[in-house]
Amino acid sequence: MEPPVPVSGEVLVDVRRAGICGTDFELFTGEMPYLHDGNAAYPLRIGHEWMGTVSAVADGADQPWIGRRVTGDTMIGCGNCERCRHGFHHVCAFRVELGVRGGRPGALAEQVAVPVSSLHALPDAVDDAAGALVEPGGNAWRSVDAAQLRRGERLLILGPGTIGLLCAMFARAAGVEVHLLGRPGMSLDFARSLGWDGVWTADDLPDVPWHAVIDASNAPELPARAHELVEPGRHVVHVGLAGSPSFVDSRTIALKDVTAVGILGASAGLDSTIAAFADGSVDPRPLVSTTTSLEGLPEVLAGTHPKDRGPGPKIQVDVAAR
Template identity: 65%
Template structure:
């Protein structure tokens, strides 16, 4: 048996003893070194996650989709050279044979699993994880366990930067300074893009090296070549369209708890391209490369690393007493 965090109902979470996973055909078993806690995990805990209401997720849930670890065993058909390698993996696991998967869009496969989110694959907030080998990504030696657990959110951020379609010297405005917003800022800056952020607390983002962080009241009247909405404010999708330069792009990755109101006439009359981002899949490899090269160091975003026994408290909103200013809490399942 091993320890794993189990969500048993809205607002209910506990560490349970569960069977140790065995690698079936096409799978590996990973010793989890670090797992991140994100907003999706919190929504699963509170019961607000839309998947719980649409029926693709149900309690009990074993969460955790941001992770790093070491492969300890492989199943039938998996190259044994994976054993002992440090890895992370994709959250989106497609069926592999539908039209979308064949076209390279497995992250929107109608039958997909989402690790630790949709029913079907138990997540990484556990001592060990069974995971399909086809969706593994090897971690270079220069990417430690902490950075490895940030690859998944960074993959989402990487897709935001790619979707913004900016070149060096152009100006990007990011709405929101959570983990995704700050990772988007880091990755964009590494490309030579001029980065600005909109925040309720500008000093927070400025402490991570982004002096051009503004409130709504202080936001300068500049031409914004692209806008990324990484917030959960229902009014900000419309603001993004109003701010972006005509003929340019708005990228949406944040989700509000209530429906957002956006007048499509505003987008049409400005000839704005809007892009939605679901999942990190296509961004994982470039995010790993950015971490490995040192052009982006995500580790300052980690406020604290705590044991599995404290994970339920983190989901409930309790910030560890030792936490620094960063937005991300990691779990070390070995303690």
């Protein structure tokens, strides 16, 4: 591939670390819905969980960015429509999503060009591994914020994957009692090793009041279960997506006076995530099971995991590795 060339208002970033997301796997296998509804098409350069160092700027971008460690917003709105003008660029109808939607080349590469307006500086206290977890962290921070819990209240998270565990970390940092629900196996065993208040399967989930439920799973039956489990008058947050439609009975929502919140994108949570990673209140690095190289990436996407992989859910690419 030819090296990317930043256009006006953009910077060029030398990528140092990038995460492999479930969305990247779906784009690789062809299962990603965007491929079927016209929002994405091959060829596509994937990668939207990343950090790196700014190496060049184009016209309209400030020179002081050169040499700075950064990450960036995946969701890039048009900047002109009503949604963008009111702070909802992440749902702009004309948005592109880095490495995902609209053909914008992503960050699983040596370099990536991004708008300067999407950049977020990384302090030295946020190392490369944590920096490449800011994007999923932003989704998790927004999910916990949307749950509207007070200190000491009880949260149930459905799905012990990367987003679910990051939600648990942010919730615990806020003084919330954290429980996770998952299927028996390695993911649930790893979740237990992180010391939450409770880690359960469907067979042993206790019958207690759940003051909020976050669905971070990809199981089509769990959105409805979340609304059944949550306390009346409380919040259910949907950040996970199933590969097939999920059905929720609106009578359950209305008769329980439940608020259902959808989360798309990390935009509004990026700064808060960086701050939590920097001050140590949330340390996402245990979630990284191993790193691979760009040369090793195709095998990982095809389902062959590195032999040295640990129990965590996240594989990252060390772009400098060979």
